[in-house]
Amino acid sequence: MGPVIVTDSLTKKYKAKAVVDQIDLRIPGGSIYGFLGPNGAGKSTTLKMLLGLVKPTEGQIQILGKEINSKNRLAILSETGSLIEAPAYYGHLSGKENLQIICTLKNVPEKEIQRVLHIVRMEEQQTKKVSQYSLGMKQRLGLAAALLGNPRILLLDEPTNGLDPAGIQEMRELICSLPASFGITVLISSHLLSEIDQMATHVGIINQGQLIFQDSLNVLHEHSRGRLYLHTSDDQAAFRQLKNSGIPAQWRDGRLSLRLMEDSRIMRAVALLVNSGIGILRLEQQQMSLEDIFLQLTGKQVSL
Structure with a gap:
């Protein structure tokens, strides 16, 4: 499937500073696109521009094959759900009552409520006041609200922020089920690299407003050079x-390592050591983590 979100030279400047700088997003239909970057990199500003909440300084946005303008913006965004920052709610009302209000605002029939509550697994909590919800339940209610109207695209800004490990796992499972079960393309921003590593099919990495990598998650990992x-x-x-035998070994942090290479060369290295009277106790293959890759691309640690 082709891209459902396309931006060309998308830029947002505040005074003279570009917080989003000439980014060209290509988000494939049916994907979970992880939009990665440290805090302050420009992720939230980009999502707000996609939703029309922030006006770009320059550049174009296409969603579902149509360029957004003042005439068609609402029609296009009616097929887009979003959860940006903390979900808004009325604490004195129940979860179901909050969703009824959103149905009215979105002009969506109330029969949709039970469908989205089932997706986020909140049927049993729908009559409880939202002020009594845990943070994880509030995030799931926000996701349910975003799913009202059966959107084709879902934009999520840091949806696991502040959740405990159980809540993160639950939210991850929900998000991962959306493309296959409901045909929804998900754009999820996060600075939690390990989370994106477990959810995304495609990745864009933004740093200081610039898109420094964009491709499938598999390509990103293929570019990372694992070690043995x-x-x-x-x-x-x-x-x-x-080293004396010309085999590219490295001594790093008190450990001996080799670049990943053909099996025949690894066998040669092992045989060389054994024949020299050096015993092999353990071989351990280790791929670079997404954190390591980010460090390699940006030259700096991720600001968590």
Whole structure:
């Protein structure tokens, strides 16, 4: 499926500073697109521009094949659900009553309520006052509200922020079920790289307002250079032996490692060490984490 969200040179400046700088998003239909970056990188501003909440300084936005303008904005956004920052609610009303108000605002029939409550697994809590909800339940109610009207696109800004591990797991499972079960394309922004690693099919990485990577998650991992760590009876002697034999070994943080390479070359390295009287105790393959990749792309630690 082709892209359902396309931006060209999308930019937002406040005074002279570009908080979003010439970004070209390509978000495939049916994907979970992880929009990654540290706090303050421009993620929320980008999502607000997609929703028409912030006016771009320059650039174009296309959603579902149509360029957004003042005439068609509402029609296009009627097929888009969103959960930006903390969900708004009336604490003295029940979850169902809050959703009834949103149905009125969206001009959506109230029979939709039970459908979205089932998706977010909140049928049993619908009559409880929202002021009595946990943070995780409030986030799920916000997601239910975003799903009213059966949108084709869902924009989520840090939906697991502040949740405990159980709440994060629950929200992750809900989000992962949406494309396959309901045909919804999800754009999810986060600074929690490990979370995106477990949810996304595609990734865009933004840093200081600039898009520095965009492709599938598999391509991102293929670009990361994994390593093979060796634990031997004498690691330093093994390191010297491998280097002297022209095998690209590295000594890093007190550990001996090799770049991932063909099996035949790994077998040669192991045989070389064994024949030199050095015992192989353990071989451990380790891919770079998404955090490591981000550090490699940006040259700085992620600000969590």
